[in-house]
Structure formats: structure tokens, C-alpha cells
């Protein structure tokens with residue numbers, strides 16, 4: 001059978017990220033983003049392989065317009081042989097524990113989960129519905145960010161809140177970034193020559209959103225994000241954990257509304273809020289070198305909180321076969337890796353400085369000091385994992 005092609009789509013409220021994945025090649029034949037959808041500046045950017053880049057302005061174009069412009073590009077890059085479409089869906093609630101073929105019943109169930117992810121699921125659905133109309137004769141599969149974490153035990157996913165909030169309203173910890181944690185833990189097992197079904201990992205996905213995960217025998221046992229992707233680590237613009245009384249404190253003392261507090265916690269906090277400068281780790285590292293106090297503090301808090309979360313996640317592991325760094329920061333910042341590992345000295349963790357410096361820009365590998373527990377840099381590839389999940393489902 002010739003290698004198959006899957007189009008992977010990730011729809012936000014005003015953007016569509018896409019990648020054409022060929023099962024036999026690590027490089028995407030076509031990838032890109034449509035952004036500012038619904039505005040006069042709507043634009044589609046794409047790249048063929050690692051080469052030619054192109055753009056098309058689609059004034060006031062919506063998801064459907066962008067996807068219809070994309071259609072001939074995808075068909076061309078796939079040589080007319082497209083086998084299915086994999087859609088990233090942020091929240092699958094407790095209903096979805098694995099990738100699922102999309103049909104009207106599944107669409108209704110994703111819609112019913114929307115109150116748990118009001119910013120994400122409706123946008124995901126908008127894209128799915130547009131794609132299902134345009135690519136009507138292809139199978140469509142939903143791959144959920146939450147599904148991997150459905151193996152968490154109850155003592156890890158329950159909040160200490162009245163039982164009825166869980167039973168009647170689904171208030172519990174769900175976790176996100178599941179596709180990435182799953183992909184990198186499998187790759188880590190391969191790199192270490194261990195079986196994924198018989199190994200234990202701590203994983204740190206550090207992008208604009210950040211989360212840690214404890215993975216035992218290929219299953220998530222705990223993770224730092226919760227009901228929403230705001231819980232846990234310091235992120236680009238998100239605060240991560242704060243005192244749960246902060247909402248009422250700010251309301252009482254400053255008169256802030258729920259919307260103002262939500263906005264502050266999700267968009268104006270994290271690295272951006274602490275540094276007063278940027279949510280981008282590259283900019284912060286440069287500013288730190290020039291003695292910027294806010295950038296220095298933001299990096300210190302980021303690494304300390306990350307180490308604290310990893311130490312907490314270790315409670316879910318029977319043994320530690322390795323610590324994995326991934327995501328834009330995890331794959332590219334020797335500084336963050338070394339500062340984080342320095343806080344974990346009680347675990348015996350220690351890095352080889354040269355190996356740590358070498359693992360950037362897509363280069364993965366082991367970076368621990370001789371004799372110390374394994375620490376791996378593993379470039380993530382969520383698009384590929386979504387495509388593989390889609391293909392696995394089509395094979396059944």
C-alpha cells in the first residue's frame with residue numbers, strides 16, 4: 001500500500017493551523033496558517049516542504065473561505081491522494097478517551113462539552129463543520145487534547161469541592177496537551193531503548209501554554225492543567241496556579257468584574273505579567289543578559305514553579321526512567337532546562353552542559369550528566385500524532 005496522506009487541522013476562533021502529513025515522511029509536504037479570519041486582514045500563509053513560502057490575502061474570509069482556498073493546495077501537494085482529515089479538538093470531557101470518527105452524534109457530544117471550553121470547542125466545531133462540507137467524501141476524525149489524561153486515577157482528577165459539582169456539572173481536572181505528552185513519551189521510550197508499556201516518565205511541555213505530566217506504562221497518571229488550561233505552571237500570558245480566593249479579593253478590593261479578572265489571568269499574566277516585557281522566552285533571555293530585572297524574575301519564577309510541579313508529579317511514578325523537555329521552550333532553552341534541573345537536586349538530576357547546549361532547533365537527545373538519571377530533549381510533533389491516530393482509526 002502506498003504511504004497515505006492525512007490533512008491535520010487545528011481551528012481557533014480566528015485562525016486555522018494546518019499540516020499535510022505523509023505517513024512515510026517526517027517532513028510535511030504542506031503546512032501553514034490562516035489567520036485574522038473574519039477581519040479585513042484575513043490571510044492564508046503556506047509552505048511547501050521546507051522550501052517555497054506563499055501567502056494569499058482573503059479580506060473578511062471566514063473558516064470556510066480559508067478552507068476552500070486550501071483545498072486545491074492540499075490536493076496538489078497530496079498528488080490527489082488525500083485519505084482523511086484529523087481535527088484537533090481541545091476538550092473531550094469524560095466522553096472521549098481516544099480519537100473518534102466524526103459523525104452527527106459525535107459533533108453533538110463535542111457541542112455539549114462546549115461549556116467546559118467556551119473559547120476553544122465552538123471554534124474547533126466551526127472548522128470541523130466547514131471542513132466536513134468541503135471534504136464531504138473523506139473520513140474526519142477528532143483527536144482530543146484531554147483524551148490521554150482520562151486514565152488519571154480519581155484521587156488525581158478530583159478537586160476537594162462538594163461532590164455534586166463533579167457529579168452534576170463535571171467540575172474536575174481534565175488536563176490538556178495530551179497529544180504532545182503521549183507523542184514525546186513514546187519517542188522517549190524509543191530513544192532510551194525501553195518499552196513504552198513498561199516505563200515511567202515525567203514530561204514538561206513548555207510552549208505558550210505549559211504543562212507537566214506523569215506517564216506510567218504509556219498512560220497519563222497526573223498532569224498540571226485542570227478543568228481549564230489555566231491551572232498549574234507559569235505560562236506565556238497565563239498565571240497558572242494562584243490562590244483560589246484571588247477572584248473575590250480583586251472583586252472586593254478593586255471592584256474588578258469576572259471578565260476583567262479572567263482576562264488578566266489568561267492574557268496579561270505569566271511571563272508577560274511578571275516581566276512587564278514579553279511573553280516570549282527568547283526576548284526574556286536576551287533582556288536577562290542585559291540585566292533586565294523583570295525578565296530575570298520571570299525566568300526564575302517560571303523555572304522554580306516548573307521544578308515544583310515536576311516534584312509533585314513524581315508522586316504518581318513507581319520509578320523515574322527519565323525527565324522529558326519538549327515544546328518551543330523545552331526544545332530550545334538550555335537556560336530553562338538547567339535552572340529547572342538545578343532545583344531538582346534531591347532527585348539526583350544533573351545535566352551535561354555541552355549536551356544541554358547542543359539540543360536546540362529540533363535536535364533531540366540525552367542531556368544528563370554521566371551517571372545521573374536520564375533527561376531527554378524530545379521535539380514534539382502533535383500534527384504527526386494526530387495523523388497517526390487518524391490513520392489507526394481508519395484501519396479499523
Ligand code: ADP
Nearest residue numbers: 206207208209279280281282327328329332333
Ligand atoms: P505554542 O504553544 O504556541 O505551540 P511553541 O511550542 O512554539 O508555542 O513555544 C513558543 C515558546 O517557545 C515561546 O516562548 C518562544 O520564545 C519559545 N522559544 C522558541 N525558540 C526559543 C529559543 N531559541 N530559546 C528560548 N525560547 C524559545
